[in-house]
Amino acid sequence: MHYSDRPAWRGQWLLMIVVAFLLLLALATTPGLRGELNEQLLAAGLWLAMLGTLLMLLYRHYAWKYEIDEARVSRHYGIISRNQQSVRIRDIRSVELNQTSGSVD
Numbered sequence: 001m002h003y004s005d006r007p008a009w010r011g012q013w014l015l016m017i018v019v020a021f022l023l024l025l026a027l028a029t030t031p032g033l034r035g036e037l038n039e040q041l042l043a044a045g046l047w048l049a050m051l052g053t054l055l056m057l058l059y060r061h062y063a064w065k066y067e068i069d070e071a072r073v074s075r076h077y078g079i080i081s082r083n084q085q086s087v088r089i090r091d092i093r094s095v096e097l098n099q100t101s102g103s104v105d
Contacts, residue, residue, distance in 0.1 A: 002070075003067065003068040004068075004070070005066050006064055006065055015053060015056065016052050019054050020098065022050035023050050025050075026049075029043045030043040070089075072086045072087065072089060073086065
């Protein structure tokens with residue numbers, strides 16, 4: 001048996017709302033080709049903010065990975081540089097679970 005999973009998307013609901021809000025603002029403020037410079041800069045800033053928030057959302061989801069196999073329980077963090085912590089199942093004496101609707105950090 002081998003089980004591997006990532007944190008649930010529902011833990012990132014606040015960032016999803018921010019991305020959707022910034023996307024709507026960016027779409028609403030994007031001027032035509034003949035828009036004024038201030039309008040173009042505002043729209044560009046909103047698009048960059050939306051893309052940055054989207055990248056943060058994706059990073060927070062894909063940076064964490066949890067694995068369970070016959071011998072170990074492992075937690076991996078990172079995309080480029082990885083940090084791994086694991087414990088042998090036979091060494092586990094007790095488990096405490098605190099579940100919230102917040103994100104994993």
